[in-house]
Amino acid sequence: MKRIQLERWSGQLLSPRTRLCCLRQWNQSTPHIGSRRLQSGIGAEVSEVLEEEESIRPIRAGEFASPPPEAAARSAKLAALHARLALPKKLPLQTMARALVDLSADPDPQFNNTALSQVGGSLISAYVSEWLLCHYPRLPMTVLFAANYAYQGPSTLTKIGKEWGVETAAYPGSEVDPGLLQFNKLTPGSKVPSLGVSTRPDYAGFYRRGISSRVVYDDEFGDQIKFPEKDTVTEPVKQPTDMAYSNFVKAVVGSIYIHAGRSAARSFVHAHILSRHLAIGSLFQFKTPVRELARLCEREEFEFPVARILSETGRHSRSPVFVVGIFSGEDKLAEGAGPNLSEARVRAAVSALKAWYLYSPGSNTRVPSEMEEMGAKPWTPVHIDMGEIIH
Template identity: 40%
Template sequence: MQTQWQNQRRGITSRRKASTSAAAEQVQQEEALYEPFRADGQAGAVGAGVDSEYESRAELNFPSHRKAIKSAKLAALHARLSLPAKFPLQTLARCLIDPSVDPRSGYNNAPLAILGQELLGYHTTEWLVCKYPRLPMSIIMAAAYGYVGNATLNSIRLEWGVEAVAAPGPEVDAGLLQLKRMTPGNAMAEDGMRRVKDVEQDESGKRYPHKSLSGRIVYNDMFGGTNEFPAFDTKPYPGAPSSTSASSEAAASEPEAEGAEEASFESVPVEEPANEDLNRQPVTLEDASAGFVRALAGALYLHAGSSAVKDFHNDHILSRHLPLHNMFNFTRPTQDLSKLCNLQGWEPPVARLISETGRLSRTPVFVVGVFSGDDKLGEGVGASLNEGRTRAAANALRSWYLYSPMESQICFPSEVEGSQAGKKKWIPQYVDPGEIVA
């Protein structure tokens, strides 16, 4: 039994070595073909028959792909995230290169981050819309920011154990996040929690150039902010919450090695800067971390397919806790509840005192319930009868908006896409008439 296990492990190790050696051999062939960067930083010809415009090349400002396959940090991150064997280390190293280090799209993670941003936003939005069909659009935008916003993705990067460099360069480890850091400022943001000196602002000087909700849906990004990439930290409102990890300690699992396919590395033609300044604008660590996580999702889609991205989204995004009930801020809950009962054909809501204590003391407590006929819609606790009635109406509205169908009735559009054998049969989803406008 022990000999059989050793033979099995020996076969797995040989496949891993063959895959890594094949990738290393291909990288050596590409570097021998292009030879774009030399240690002395001097210009040189790539080979016979190469045009003179390719004779002058800039020096790499980040570790080469040859160093990537030798990085212990990169291999540990690959195993820690349980990435498939078809996901090469060279692509993982590219996901760690921010555009502030090198502006050429063939070397940084900007193209992958654009794809990953759309994928993460798509899976997050479909989960929110199908899971909570009555959520107002403003809450959906705020919840999307809480799940895949810059602050949340920065927390994910920290939980993965990915460290950032103090300054980029070819001598640093390929398993570190490469970015050109922004100089700390002395101006405070609207929420009063961080400094934002030299952070670019919208031309109008406001966070949202389109004030109406319909304008934010059509013209702005998934968070309701300016439709630019890379997206700045445009929170839906000052102090918007971010999702937190469900468990403080996540056990890192080993990647599956059985049936591992050889890692494929698609060569990217060398791009010439052509009078382009390589000194890009610096970025904050939070923005660079968000770009790395998005680029990883985009690269995972290209190498492993949509099912791998959906599993990645379920494991690292939806597994986090986001208090949706804290995002509601009702200004007139009693009027909104009356409007809701009128739209649904229910009896008008009536507030009733359920229990009380200490009415004549300094700290009285009243438990008030809101009823529509014999049905209790909500319950609230307050220091006065009016406060208890208001809290009960607000809780009734939260219960209405946070309605969720049964799990057997929820079917996400991404689960019926493609031609995979295990796709589900489409179930029409519940569509709510819309939010309550009193």
């Protein structure tokens, strides 16, 4: 019986990346073998394999932290995701595989999705903000921040990523299927790491964090932007699930922008993010709606609003209903129903304020990014409101 050569047989079963790792460890463990000695016996085989692997893919520091780029072409999950999202053919599978590798899985910026997610996040923020401002030009800033978070916050992008059918890997590594989301997960019960230093110039002292300050110094959600403190020893980076999915969705948009252009990225954002229904009216919270309505009518030079009872039923029963209307001169602004006259008046004032702030020119309103397309029609200025009532 012919004897099997175990060294060559085991090497054929290993993947190219794993074979390279094993051969490097063998070569480092035998430093007494010089380059001349490698030309004979098994050393020649090792030298040939190393030259073959280095010709396929260059060596990098921290190798084997994520799947090699050449494994993307053999991933059925990755090809199915590419087809399911109807991504442009210009977008290669290798870039899609990189979009699935989080910073916590592979710290090498050439192989993770940090740069792609930064580009995609900026594009999503720009397209969502211009859509909200052009379709709802009278929204208060607090409601605009909340609407931005509802459309592109980490929770929303996590739901979108899961709806795409993307699954997470148990642990990142070179043997993981490139079609799985790879990140270093937080252990159950561990505290989410918080960032320490704020970017505000007056963070150390007393400051008033008002609406204007949030617009200037904070992010698109009105939250403080913080960075890790310097000269601090931190543990290996671990990522919450919602942030990993959020970075992946942003990286997909950034990949589309890089390979297919702005028009394809904008269409993708409108199809997957802005197409979702959001009840913006439920984001309002008024403290003194009657006073705010009076200030609004004064600013717009309307007649002072007056509440008038329109109808009632069961005044002396256990469940009466009163319908009150708010009038500015002869024009009825809104009406509201309640169990007493005071509640009905407040609800009518809230309805009048929502009718003012939720004004929209229509669904066919153009946005500035449409002018980037070839052959775009001349720009028509959109409605710009004076702003919210400050009291």
